[in-house]
Structure formats: C-alpha cells, structure tokens
Amino acid sequence: MTDHLLDVFAVGLNTTIDRLSDETSPDNNSAWDSLAAMELVMLIEERFETKLSTRDIMKMRSIGAARDVLRAKGVEGL
Amino acid sequence: MTQSTVSVTSLRQRWLDFQRHSTSSPDITVGVAASFTAEPLEPFLGASLLDHGFVPAITFAQYDQIHQVCSDPDSTMGTVDLLVLLWRIEDMFSRDFWDAVDGGDRATTRLVGGLEQLGRGVGELAARVSYPVFVSYPPVPSGPGIDELDSRLGVRATRLHGIAMEAFMAGVAEAPVRMVDLNGWVCQFGAMNANDAAKAFMYRQPYVTAFLGMIGRNLADCIARETKPIPKCIVVDCDNTLWGGVIAEDGIGGIALGSTFPGSAFQEFQRVLKRLNRAGVLLALNSKNDHSEVLAAFTQHDEMLLSTADIAVWRVNWQLKSQNIREIAVELNISEDSLVFIDDSSHELAEVRAALPHVRTLQVPEELELLPDLIPESGLFRNMHVSQEDRVRTEMVSTEGYRREVASTLTKEEFLASLELEVEFFAVGEQHVTRVAQLTNKTNQFNLTTIRRTEAEIRALLNESDHNVYAIRVSDKFGDYGLVGVAVVGHFGARWEVDTFLMSCRVLGRGIETAFLARVVSEAVAGGAGAVTARYVATPKNGLVEDFYLRHGFIQVGDGEFEANPIDVTSAPGHIAFR
Numbered sequence: 001m002t003d004h005l006l007d008v009f010a011v012g013l014n015t016t017i018d019r020l021s022d023e024t025s026p027d028n029n030s031a032w033d034s035l036a037a038m039e040l041v042m043l044i045e046e047r048f049e050t051k052l053s054t055r056d057i058m059k060m061r062s063i064g065a066a067r068d069v070l071r072a073k074g075v076e077g078l
Numbered sequence: 079m080t081q082s083t084v085s086v087t088s089l090r091q092r093w094l095d096f097q098r099h100s101t102s103s104p105d106i107t108v109g110v111a112a113s114f115t116a117e118p119l120e121p122f123l124g125a126s127l128l129d130h131g132f133v134p135a136i137t138f139a140q141y142d143q144i145h146q147v148c149s150d151p152d153s154t155m156g157t158v159d160l161l162v163l164l165w166r167i168e169d170m171f172s173r174d175f176w177d178a179v180d181g182g183d184r185a186t187t188r189l190v191g192g193l194e195q196l197g198r199g200v201g202e203l204a205a206r207v208s209y210p211v212f213v214s215y216p217p218v219p220s221g222p223g224i225d226e227l228d229s230r231l232g233v234r235a236t237r238l239h240g241i242a243m244e245a246f247m248a249g250v251a252e253a254p255v256r257m258v259d260l261n262g263w264v265c266q267f268g269a270m271n272a273n274d275a276a277k278a279f280m281y282r283q284p285y286v287t288a289f290l291g292m293i294g295r296n297l298a299d300c301i302a303r304e305t306k307p308i309p310k311c312i313v314v315d316c317d318n319t320l321w322g323g324v325i326a327e328d329g330i331g332g333i334a335l336g337s338t339f340p341g342s343a344f345q346e347f348q349r350v351l352k353r354l355n356r357a358g359v360l361l362a363l364n365s366k367n368d369h370s371e372v373l374a375a376f377t378q379h380d381e382m383l384l385s386t387a388d389i390a391v392w393r394v395n396w397q398l399k400s401q402n403i404r405e406i407a408v409e410l411n412i413s414e415d416s417l418v419f420i421d422d423s424s425h426e427l428a429e430v431r432a433a434l435p436h437v438r439t440l441q442v443p444e445e446l447e448l449l450p451d452l453i454p455e456s457g458l459f460r461n462m463h464v465s466q467e468d469r470v471r472t473e474m475v476s477t478e479g480y481r482r483e484v485a486s487t488l489t490k491e492e493f494l495a496s497l498e499l500e501v502e503f504f505a506v507g508e509q510h511v512t513r514v515a516q517l518t519n520k521t522n523q524f525n526l527t528t529i530r531r532t533e534a535e536i537r538a539l540l541n542e543s544d545h546n547v548y549a550i551r552v553s554d555k556f557g558d559y560g561l562v563g564v565a566v567v568g569h570f571g572a573r574w575e576v577d578t579f580l581m582s583c584r585v586l587g588r589g590i591e592t593a594f595l596a597r598v599v600s601e602a603v604a605g606g607a608g609a610v611t612a613r614y615v616a617t618p619k620n621g622l623v624e625d626f627y628l629r630h631g632f633i634q635v636g637d638g639e640f641e642a643n644p645i646d647v648t649s650a651p652g653h654i655a656f657r
Contacts, residue, residue, distance in 0.1 A: 008087070011087060011090055011091055011094070012090075014094055034281065035115075035117050035118075037281075038115070038118060038277065038280070038281040038283060039090070039118060041276075041277065041280075042086050042118060042277075042287045043086060043087055043090070045287065046085065046086050046087055046287060047087060051276075052276060053276055054279055054280055057276065057280055058280075
C-alpha cells in the first residue's frame with residue numbers, strides 16, 4: 001500500500017520514499033530547511049485538500065507528527 | 079478569462095525532473111528579488127517558462143534585498159539574463175503606509191519620499207544593466223487586521239496606493255523598466271482569495287499556492303515577450319466579423335452594429351481593434367464584397383468605431399483571401415508570420431491556412447458575446463504595450479548617450495539633494511498678512527492669476543470659511559529665503575479651486591513649486607476634495623507658468639482653466655523635506 005504522506009515528503013524533500021520514515025525530521029534530514037518546510041505545507045495542503053493553521057504547522061516537527069496532525073484534522077487514508 | 083487550476087505537486091515534480099535530467103545548459107537565467115519569500119514561485123515560473131520553450135534557470139536574491147539588488151545587482155544576484163523585482167508596499171513601507179491610512183501627514187510625506195527613492199533606484203538599475211528589468215506594480219496593501227470590507231479604510235488605502243505609486247513611477251521616470259501588473263493579478267484573483275495569513279506569518283510568504291501559480295504563469299508570459307515578437311498586422315473580414323449580417327444583402331440600415339446585442343458585441347470587437355491600432359498594430363481589410371458597399375459602411379454607418387483612417391490596406395474584392403493576404407504582406411513589407419487573420423468562415427480560414435501556414439488565424443466564435451474577448455484570449459498581443467514601447471526605448475537607451483543623460487540627470491538630482499532644501503507649509507495667520515499682500519502685489523513672473531490684494535482683502539479671506547490661504551517658507555543649507563510662496567484656495571464642496579498660486583522668483587528651479595502645489599492638493603484631499611480646479615490668466619510677464627498646471631498632472635478644461643483629480647497631481651520631489 002502506498003503511503004501518500006511519504007510520497008508528498010519525497011517530492012518536498014527531493015528524495016525517495018525508502019529514505020524516509022515517520023522519524024524523519026529537520027534534525028536528521030538536511031534537506032528539511034525552512035524553505036522546504038514551506039513547500040511541504042503547500043504540498044500537504046494540496047494533496048490532502050486541507051488548510052494548515054500556524055498551530056498545525058508548528059506541530060509538524062517530523063513526518064510522524066505531521067501524520068498525527070493530519071489525522072486529528074480528519075484526513076483519511078494515512 | 080479563465081485560469082486553469084494549478085497542481086503544485088505535479089508542477090514541482092515536473093520542475094524537479096527537469097532540473098535532475100536536463101543536460102542542456104540554460105538559455106535563460108532569471109533572477110528574482112522580492113520583498114517577501116519568493117522561492118515557492120520557482121516551480122511555477124520554471125514550468126511556465128518550460129512551456130514557452132525556454133531551458134530556464136532561476137536564481138533568488140536573499141529575502142527583502144530590493145534596495146541592495148538595485149544598488150549592486152552583480153554581487154547580490156550573480157549573472158542573470160533578466161531580473162524580476164517583486165516588491166509590495168506593505169513589506170517595505172508598512173509603518174508609513176498604515177500610519178498614512180490612519181491620517182498621519184508626515185507618514186504620507188515619508189511614504190511618498192520613500193516610494194520615489196525606490197523608483198529612482200529601480201530606474202537607475204534598469205538604465206545601468208544590459209538585461210531587461212521587470213518590476214511589480216504592487217497591489218493595494220492588505221494586511222493582518224485590515225477589514226477588507228470596510229469602505230472608509232478601503233478607500234483611503236486605495237487612494238494612498240495611487241498617490242504612492244505616482245511617486246514610484248515619477249522616480250522610475252523614463253528609465254527602461256518593464257512593469258508587471260501584480261496589482262491587476264491580485265484583483266483578477268481576488269485579494270481575499272490570494273492572501274494566506276498562516277504562510278505570511280510563518281514564512282513571510284503572503285500568497286496561496288494557486289495564486290503563486292498565476293504569478294508564475296503571467297511572469298513567464300511577460301518574459302516570453304522579450305523574445306517572441308508580437309504580430310504587426312491584423313487582417314479582418316467584414317461581414318459577420320466587423321458587423322453582423324451581410325452588407326450587400328442587408329444594406330447599411332440592416333447590419334447589426336450598435337448599442338444593442340448582437341450589434342454591441344461587434345462594436346466592442348471594433349473597440350478592441352481600435353485600441354490595438356492605437357498601440358501600433360496595423361489593420362487591414364480582407365473581404366469578398368464590392369468596395370463601395372464596405373466603404374459606405376465605414377463612412378455612413380453612425381455606429382462604426384473604426385474609420386477609414388484606421389485601415390492601412392484595403393483588399394475588398396473577389397480574389398482568394400490568401401492572395402489578398404499575400405498582397406497585404408507585400409504592401410506593408412512584413413512577413414506572413416507577423417499577420418493575424420480573423421474571419422467567421424471556417425472555409426475561408428481553411429483556405430488561408432492551407433496556402434499560408436505561417437499566418438495565424440482566429441475564428442469569430444458562434445457565441446457572439448465571446449467575440450470581444452477573441453483577441454485578448456489568444457494572448458497574441460498580451461503585454462505588448464509595455465514591451466513595444468520598451469523596445470523602441472531600448473534602442474534609444476542602449477547607447478552611451480542615454481547613460482550620459484542619466485548621469486547628468488543624476489548630477490542635477492545630486493545637486494538638488496545636496497542643497498538640503500526644507501519647505502515649511504502653513505496656513506497664513508494675522509502675523510503674515512503684510513508679507514502675503516506684498517507678494518500678491520509684487521510677484522509678476524511666477525504668478526498664475528496675478529490677482530492683486532490689499533492687506534484688508536487678505537484679512538477678509540482669512541475669515542472666510544470657504545477660503546484657505548497657505549504659504550511656504552523655504553530654507554536650504556545656505557540660508558533662509560523666508561516666506562516666498564502664497565496660495566489662495568476656495569473650496570466649494572468636493573471641488574477645490576486654486577485662485578492664487580505664486581512664488582518668488584529667487585526660489586525657482588528647485589522643484590519647490592511642485593512640492594508647494596502637491597501640499598496644497600494634499601490639503602484639498604484632506605478636506606474632502608474630489609477635484610481641484612485652477613486658472614492661468616496670461617499677462618505680459620507670466621509666460622513662464624503658462625503650462626505649469628499641464629506639467630503637473632492637470633488637464634485643460636477651458637481657456638486658461640484646468641482641472642485635476644488629486645491623485646493625478648505630481649507629487650513632491652524627493653529631495654525636498656517638509657518641516
């Protein structure tokens with residue numbers, strides 16, 4: 001089963017899915033700088049048809065955290 | 079006009095794939111400097127440039143480095159083929175703009191001065207570098223906490239935006255700058271839809287993704303115009319193209335052209351052609367008709383907007399349309415690919431396409447309400463005004479001569495700036511009456527109406543509620559010139575009338591008259607004026623100021639009578655400080 005969230009992060013961090021996991025964060029992925037973070041917000045909003053608030057954005061400190069935020073917003077298929 | 083929705087994911091993927099796999103070196107390097115975080119534009123601009131056939135590279139200046147890029151493009155931007163400056167008033171002049179909206183006089187002055195300085199910086203950059211410089215015409219500022227539906231705030235912000243942008247454009251002056259209409263794009267998209275508060279606060283990136291897509295696409299179109307020529311001539315059919323119906327059958331009275339549909343659609347189409355013609359596009363007729371019938375429609379039909387003078391070449395005959403187009407191209411000495419042919423008949427269009435594959439063709443739509451948008455939708459002439467004007471200017475400016483001219487202009491500006499001119503603008507009080515009356519009686523050259531007044535008359539004016547008397551005191555680093563200018567202004571509802579405007583000759587040639595008038599007009603604006611009128615009464619001695627109002631944004635409305643929308647009046651020059 002495809003992990004849509006990892007797909008989005010692969011595009012946003014310009015890498016491949018096998019290099020990503022829920023533990024991936026700005027601390028262990030050098031591509032995840034502030035510009036990439038902004039791109040990721042745009043990509044996530046489009047892919048999951050949602051709007052992220054600043055509070056949502058600030059919680060997304062790892063892919064797993066992003067998954068939790070999106071689940072809490074009722075996004076399905078994660 | 080429709081805008082397709084943009085998928086950020088697919089465009090970004092396309093841009094990444096291009097960057098990863100492209101082996102050819104870029105044929106265009108676009109530098110972008112912005113007053114906000116502009117990097118998210120990259121995939122949109124990049125993919126749109128790919129669509130135009132470019133092999134692009136895009137580089138970004140550091141965030142909010144517009145001034146630095148203007149003064150030192152090489153070290154801030156690197157080597158580029160083209161520079162885009164995207165700036166917004168609320169990013170660079172936030173405090174002054176909102177203070178001015180809230181009624182701060184000094185804030186308005188600072189804002190206008192800052193905008194003119196920025197305009198000058200952009201203009202000097204464009205005159206200095208060898209590549210095209212694009213700069214945004216920024217939107218009416220919006221900001222957190224601003225109620226976009228509040229009319230009072232909205233109107234003030236819009237008017238101030240106009241005043242501020244006049245100052246910016248005055249600073250740019252004649253420099254070869256390409257304007258990109260960010261303001262228009264925001265309006266098209268809708269300000270409330272375009273802005274994204276979360277990204278603005280988190281990343282200083284103000285716009286939603288879809289609007290970034292629109293910016294990227296429109297910028298790419300502007301950029302493509304630098305290399306893709308605009309058609310030089312539009313060849314049009316007549317029956318069911320310029321008017322509805324067939325002139326030979328329906329007669330002049332029977333064709334559809336006028337204020338009611340469908341005649342109105344044809345009339346609006348003619349208006350588009352007329353506009354393009356005024357902008358330099360040639361028009362030619364290509365119609366299977368008797369020449370005399372078409373000529374009669376042009377000369378006798380009251381609702382024709384096009385006139386015979388607008389048509390460069392007539393081919394009204396019974397030849398093949400492709401043959402006519404060949405002859406038009408020869409007569410105008412232009413190549414077939416600079417011609418656009420518009421007709422309602424699929425048959426005629428097919429004949430032309432088969433014989434002349436390089437001629438672009440457009441067909442009159444069956445739904446006539448779409449006819450006026452036919453040419454705009456094609457995009458064939460989009461951004462023409464800017465670039466054609468600039469192209470002419472580019473030839474002019476690429477010479478050393480222009481640079482020298484810029485240099486000498488700068489020298490004059492530097493000279494003026496070095497004077498440290500200060501103007502004190504104030505309402506005349508009892509203590510000034512003697513000097514004011516003296517000036518109205520002594521001043522001959524710079525005196526627009528030469529109305530002589532006694533001290534008693536001046537005093538009487540001070541007590542009249544519908545008249546204001548203003549004066550200026552001028553000083554520079556060499557000393558104080560004292561009270562040297564007087565204006566008497568009557569206000570009658572939304573119309574303010576400048577009755578007396580005079581200045582002592584010893585302070586002329588420093589832009590002070592411009593600053594004085596700008597201040598009088600800003601008083602009028604503050605007093606609720608929607609229009610300012612003024613008079614010039616010729617005397618044997620005041621020829622100097624004959625065209626003063628015309629040079630300051632007024633239009634002539636009668637013999638010696640002028641009128642201006644306050645927004646159109648020339649702003650105070652940046653080298654003058656108000657005290």
